Structures are given as C-alpha cells and as structure tokens.
Amino acid sequence: MPSYPFLKGHGTENDFVLLPDHDGSIHGPLTEDRVRALCDRRAGIGGDGVLRVIRTDVLASTYGDDAEWFMDYRNADGSIAEMCGNGIRVFARHLVDAGLADPALPIPIATRSGLLHVTVAGEAITADLGAPKLLGSSVVSVGDWSWSARHVDMGNPHAVAFVDSLDRHGPVGALLDEPGYDHEVYPQGVNVEFVTRVAERHVAMRVHERGSGETRSCGTGAGAVMVAAAAADAAPRDTPYTVDVPGGRLTVIWTAEDRVLLAGPAVIVAEGSTDL
Incomplete structure (x- = not known):
C-alpha cells in the first residue's frame, strides 16, 4: 500500500x-x-x-x-x-x-x-x-463487585456508577477487562464510567470505553457523568461542573437549553x- x-x-x-x-x-x-x-x-x-x-x-x-x-x-x-x-x-x-x-x-x-x-x-x-437523555438505572460490575449505574445517552450509551474509590488496587481494579453489564439494556455495548465526589460540583472519573478499553479520558463520558451528578444533586441548569480524568481536567455545563457543553x-x- x-x-x-x-x-x-x-x-x-x-x-x-x-x-x-x-x-x-x-x-x-x-x-x-x-x-x-x-x-x-x-x-x-x-x-x-x-x-x-x-x-x-x-x-x-x-x-x-x-x-x-x-x-x-x-x-x-x-x-x-x-x-x-x-x-x-x-x-x-x-x-x-x-x-x-x-x-x-x-x-x-x-x-x-x-x-x-x-x-x-x-x-x-x-x-x-447536544441534548442528553437521562434514562433508567442498571447494574455494572467488576469481578465480584457490582454497583447501581445511571443510564445516560449522549448520542452513545453510558452507564455511570458512583463508587467510594477509584484506586486501582480497590474494587474498581485495573479495568483491563470489560466491566459486566446488562446486554438487554445495552445491546450495542456501553461505555462505563466510575465516579467519585471530590468537592461540590467537582467529580473524578475513570472510564472503560466500548471498543477501546480503559482510556485516559472520555468526552461524552464526562458529559454523561456531569448529567448524572447534576441530576443527583438537583443542580440548576447552567451550573458548571469540573470533571477530573486521568489525563487532565474538563469543564461541563448542562444548559437551560438542554445542551451539554464540554470544554477543555x-x-x-x-x-x-x-x-x-
């Protein structure tokens, strides 16, 4: 070639x-x-x-x-x-x-x-x-551990699970293998985000991307995490959230016009x- x-x-x-x-x-x-x-x-x-x-x-x-x-x-x-x-x-x-x-x-x-x-x-x-779709709950797992996850559609599917720790030596582990999930809920596979709270309107995440494995960052994943966190916090629209990823920091806003803006x-x- x-x-x-x-x-x-x-x-x-x-x-x-x-x-x-x-x-x-x-x-x-x-x-x-x-x-x-x-x-x-x-x-x-x-x-x-x-x-x-x-x-x-x-x-x-x-x-x-x-x-x-x-x-x-x-x-x-x-x-x-x-x-x-x-x-x-x-x-x-x-x-x-x-x-x-x-x-x-x-x-x-x-x-x-x-x-x-x-x-x-x-x-x-x-x-x-674009406009997110905040859907129902599901369950994701790593090994013998499982967590409730929020299904968020950002034009692609995400399962957002809030956990106690993102430590690679803890339950979330190294994320070398694809996390378990309900294939009926996500027939095309799913991106799985594990999230911890850092401070008010500030979260950190690790992500296993469908088709790629664990990555240093995921933009639509950060959007999904912000939407799930803002919904859980009953945060007003146009409230900026900081999302820390292993590769840096992103800012996400869910606007009054129902758009998710990802900056970085x-x-x-x-x-x-x-x-x-």
Missing part, C-alpha cells in the same frame, strides 16, 4: 490517529484490521481510535448539507462509533490549524449521532454535545506518513 499522511492528537490524553482524507481520494477502506493496526501502541502509531476527516459531499450527502465536514470515528478495535467528545474537539483543532475552518465562528461537524458544533477560543475548545484542551502533537 502506498504511504498516506496522518496526524496524532489528543484531548486530555484521549488520543487519536487522524487521517486527513478531505476529498476522499487518499485512503482506501477503513477495515477493522487497518484501524487496529493504526491504533496498535507497539506495532502501529497508537491511539484510542481513528478519526477520518472527510467532506460530507464526498459521502453523497449521507449526513446532510448542514456541515462541510464529517467525523468518521472508529474505536481502537475497528468498530464504528456514533460520537466522541474529545475526538470532535481534536477534529476541530485540525480544521483550524489547517486553515479549513474559521475559529471566529462555531464549526458545524456532522457525526453519526447528528450535527454538532465546536467553538475554538485559543487553547480552549468547547463541543456542544485539544492538541495535535505529531504528523507524518504511514503505509499501515
């Missing part, structure tokens, strides 16, 4: 391989094997997923005419995902850095969960993740070419 360009970026250390296939002319099919090879941290470039950056008109208007760009996101195991909150912020950072989007205006980006907008203000990048850093750290 001939070589083709790639970028490497991350949002609070949730890292991605970006494929700038703007006109759909550079890359062949994104097979599961190819995505796994790109995301392999020892034999490939390494990442929690792959972001293909492509214009919507190349896709025969499958995703509508309201955005120039489509975020084609794949998990590290090659599976297709609806959305990625940190990924869309890294995606926007690439568009601005490459002169493909005006940072003075909200950037519309088409995703499999709908049209979303990202705002770039210097180093801070805010993604409007996103950077491009490398570029090159590959024939993977």
Whole structure:
C-alpha cells in the first residue's frame, strides 16, 4: 500500500490517529484490521481510535448539507462509533490549524449521532454535545463487585456508577477487562464510567470505553457523568461542573437549553506518513 499522511492528537490524553482524507481520494477502506493496526501502541502509531476527516459531499450527502465536514470515528478495535467528545474537539483543532475552518465562528461537524458544533477560543475548545437523555438505572460490575449505574445517552450509551474509590488496587481494579453489564439494556455495548465526589460540583472519573478499553479520558463520558451528578444533586441548569480524568481536567455545563457543553484542551502533537 502506498504511504498516506496522518496526524496524532489528543484531548486530555484521549488520543487519536487522524487521517486527513478531505476529498476522499487518499485512503482506501477503513477495515477493522487497518484501524487496529493504526491504533496498535507497539506495532502501529497508537491511539484510542481513528478519526477520518472527510467532506460530507464526498459521502453523497449521507449526513446532510448542514456541515462541510464529517467525523468518521472508529474505536481502537475497528468498530464504528456514533460520537466522541474529545475526538470532535481534536477534529476541530485540525480544521483550524489547517486553515479549513474559521475559529471566529462555531464549526458545524456532522457525526453519526447528528450535527454538532465546536467553538475554538485559543487553547480552549468547547463541543456542544447536544441534548442528553437521562434514562433508567442498571447494574455494572467488576469481578465480584457490582454497583447501581445511571443510564445516560449522549448520542452513545453510558452507564455511570458512583463508587467510594477509584484506586486501582480497590474494587474498581485495573479495568483491563470489560466491566459486566446488562446486554438487554445495552445491546450495542456501553461505555462505563466510575465516579467519585471530590468537592461540590467537582467529580473524578475513570472510564472503560466500548471498543477501546480503559482510556485516559472520555468526552461524552464526562458529559454523561456531569448529567448524572447534576441530576443527583438537583443542580440548576447552567451550573458548571469540573470533571477530573486521568489525563487532565474538563469543564461541563448542562444548559437551560438542554445542551451539554464540554470544554477543555485539544492538541495535535505529531504528523507524518504511514503505509499501515
């Protein structure tokens, strides 16, 4: 296979391989094997997923005419995902850095969960993740431990469980294996967030992402955690929450207009070419 360009970026250390296939002319099919090879941290470039950056008109208007760009996101195991909150912020950072989007205006980006907008203000990048769906309760487990979890739909499924400790030597463990969950509640799998309280309107989380395993951060997961915490706290809308993740810190607001806004850093750290 001939070589083709790639970028490497991350949002609070949730890292991605970006494929700038703007006109759909550079890359062949994104097979599961190819995505796994790109995301392999020892034999490939390494990442929690792959972001293909492509214009919507190349896709025969499958995703509508309201955005120039489509975020084609794949998990590290090659599976297709609806959305990625940190990924869309890294995606926007690439568009601005490459002169493909005006940072003075909200950037519309088409995703499999709908049209979303990202705002770039210097180093801070805010993604409007849309309206959350706060659903019922379920149960998640690690080994012999189990916890009640709140089902939150952020365009992709999340199970949010409040625990006493995130210690890797405690019940939550190393999260090397997929946590147990009810497959009837989550037929397409689920992202599981384990959460502790730090202070008022301040939480910390660890996450096992569907298709990727434990990651250093999850943007839609931080949104789901904030929504579950705000609901439990009966917090008024427009109340900012701080969400600490292993890779840094995010700020999340559930607005009076029923939108979840995720703010934090996103950077491009490398570029090159590959024939993977």
